[in-house]
Amino acid sequence: xxxxxxxxxxxxxxxxxxxxxxxxxxxxxxxxxxxxxxxxxxxxxxxxxxxxxxxxxxxxxxxxxxxxxxxxxxxxxxxxxxxxxxxxxxxxxxxxxxxxxxxxxxxx
Numbered sequence: 001x002x003x004x005x006x007x008x009x010x011x012x013x014x015x016x017x018x019x020x021x022x023x024x025x026x027x028x029x030x031x032x033x034x035x036x037x038x039x040x041x042x043x044x045x046x047x048x049x050x051x052x053x054x055x056x057x058x059x060x061x062x063x064x065x066x067x068x069x070x071x072x073x074x075x076x077x078x079x080x081x082x083x084x085x086x087x088x089x090x091x092x093x094x095x096x097x098x099x100x101x102x103x104x105x106x107x108x
Contacts, residue, residue, distance in 0.1 A: 004045040011038035012062035017069050053100040062088035
């Protein structure tokens with residue numbers, strides 16, 4: 001199920017980028033498809049896993065990925081502050097996943 005959250009986050013990166021850069025019918029259509037797939041996978045994952053953790057990981061990975069796409073593909077500026085806060089976000093996401101994983105294993 002966690003793989004589904006990661007795939008949903010990848011599609012989130014696609015639609016978030018599409019919202020900014022779509023400029024014709026085809027790119028808008030792809031953006032809408034990415035939104036549907038992203039939220040569809042998120043709904044399925046949230047029905048089987050802790051919803052708050054799923055959502056936090058989904059948003060965290062989507063944010064980090066969208067920043068990475070903006071920097072790598074579109075040449076957005078990168079500075080120490082961005083690196084610091086993205087690292088903090090990743091630590092939080094990984095921490096939530098680790099804590100949630102331990103609780104799930106302990107409750108079986």
